[in-house]
Amino acid sequence: MESIVTESSAVHFNEQAFTELHNHISLNSYSKIFVLVDENTETHCLPHFKDKVNFEFILLKITSGEIHKNIETCMQVWNDLSNLNADRKSLLINLGGGVLTDLGGFVASTFKRGINFINIPTTLLAMVDASVGGKTGVDLGVLKNQIGVINQPQMVLVVPIFLKTLEERQLHSGFAEMLKHGLIESDAYWQKLKLVTDFDNLDTLIHDSVLIKNEVVLEDPTEQNRRKTLNYGHTLGHAIESHFLEDDSKDTLLHGEAIAIGMILEAYLSKVLTGLSQTSLNDISRTFLSRYKKVNFSETDIEVILSLLKFDKKNSHGNINFVLLKSIGETEIDVKIESNLFSEAFSYYKHL
Ligand SMILES: NC(=O)c1ccc[n+]([C@@H]2O[C@H](COP(=O)([O-])OP(=O)(O)OC[C@H]3O[C@@H](n4cnc5c(N)ncnc54)[C@H](O)[C@@H]3O)[C@@H](O)[C@H]2O)c1
Ligand SMILES: [Zn+2]
Numbered sequence: 001m002e003s004i005v006t007e008s009s010a011v012h013f014n015e016q017a018f019t020e021l022h023n024h025i026s027l028n029s030y031s032k033i034f035v036l037v038d039e040n041t042e043t044h045c046l047p048h049f050k051d052k053v054n055f056e057f058i059l060l061k062i063t064s065g066e067i068h069k070n071i072e073t074c075m076q077v078w079n080d081l082s083n084l085n086a087d088r089k090s091l092l093i094n095l096g097g098g099v100l101t102d103l104g105g106f107v108a109s110t111f112k113r114g115i116n117f118i119n120i121p122t123t124l125l126a127m128v129d130a131s132v133g134g135k136t137g138v139d140l141g142v143l144k145n146q147i148g149v150i151n152q153p154q155m156v157l158v159v160p161i162f163l164k165t166l167e168e169r170q171l172h173s174g175f176a177e178m179l180k181h182g183l184i185e186s187d188a189y190w191q192k193l194k195l196v197t198d199f200d201n202l203d204t205l206i207h208d209s210v211l212i213k214n215e216v217v218l219e220d221p222t223e224q225n226r227r228k229t230l231n232y233g234h235t236l237g238h239a240i241e242s243h244f245l246e247d248d249s250k251d252t253l254l255h256g257e258a259i260a261i262g263m264i265l266e267a268y269l270s271k272v273l274t275g276l277s278q279t280s281l282n283d284i285s286r287t288f289l290s291r292y293k294k295v296n297f298s299e300t301d302i303e304v305i306l307s308l309l310k311f312d313k314k315n316s317h318g319n320i321n322f323v324l325l326k327s328i329g330e331t332e333i334d335v336k337i338e339s340n341l342f343s344e345a346f347s348y349y350k351h352l
Contacts, residue, residue: 001014001207002207004210006133006156007133009155010155010156011131012156013159018052018157018159021053024118028116030116031086031087034057035092036092036093036095036100036107037096038062038096045095045162046095060077062103066099066139069102069139070139070140073138078110078111088114091115092108092116097170101130101136104119105117105119105134105151109151119155120162123174124178125173127158128178128209128213131213133150136148142242142245143308144242158210160203169254173254175291176263176288176292179288180233181208181209184331185212185215189212192205225333233266235262236309238259240261241259243308264288265342265346268345269322273337276325280328294352297350323335
């Protein structure tokens, strides 16, 4: 499977990935190599990683979960690196899902003003989404990704065999981002994804998704225009995700599950504001509802979610900017929305 050259990095796939990793390591005289895992990737991914690599490394471990994606966990890893005498010529390899690659990337980017890092995403979401674009960072309380920097890893290795041990629910969460790639860029890809019923062999579709995201990021690295389209479903989706993170009485909602709802709500807004056809709205709603659980939002939930919108990083000058669909595969960016339309969108979702 062909490597994908990104802005100032590259994504390598399967066997080629480990060849590139070894080439990189033999070309760079790293003083020490650290591998960051959490308890799940230590159990499920580290054994395969160890089988594939021929160099010595020091293992660092954090606790899994979005609630640990914070500055305290960074402190722990910075301290570990420091106590283990990491220096500017050390390498950090992040072996884990998006939480771990975001946090590990941020730790590496800031430790001694920046050391090299390599990401090996082990969840579908991290493979198709967190693997391109160089976003690193952590949450601030329940507010997602408020602290961070953009910095490219030396390379990203996508090895779908790691997905064999990932829970079905996590696979669905990542699949939501792939469906998003179809909605914003390609009706053909959307149609292809809709036919997927099992997740046993996603290699080619993962490659397609990484290509789509990369094309968008390459054209607009600083998120002035086209890159904003990747936020489709995320403006409302992130607010929903934050609300569920904040409220202990609620079941957890995974990132993909939250943005799946965001994508239905924003498809409704697209029908009202940017000409998305009723047929496409029905298609989008049906597709997501058949794959993701429906959530009951109370009036209070909706109020809190709307109040969280103002923390969205895409806001500027107090305006909330949305990416909406003109049709499947075609977007319009920077759409401003009057607040009464949001309750209409939630009402549409409720009555589906
Ligand atoms: N940087 C970016 O561009 C970008 C893009 C999208 C999402 N993100 C971030 O990614 C995060 C979500 O990532 P995620 O969905 O990967 O969640 P995650 O990192 O929390 O991983 C989900 C769970 O799966 C476990 N796990 C990971 N790999 C496994 C494997 N192969 N087998 C068994 N268990 C495994 C993890 O330990 C964790 O418990 C969010 O914080 C989001 O903000 C970043
Ligand atoms: Zn996302």
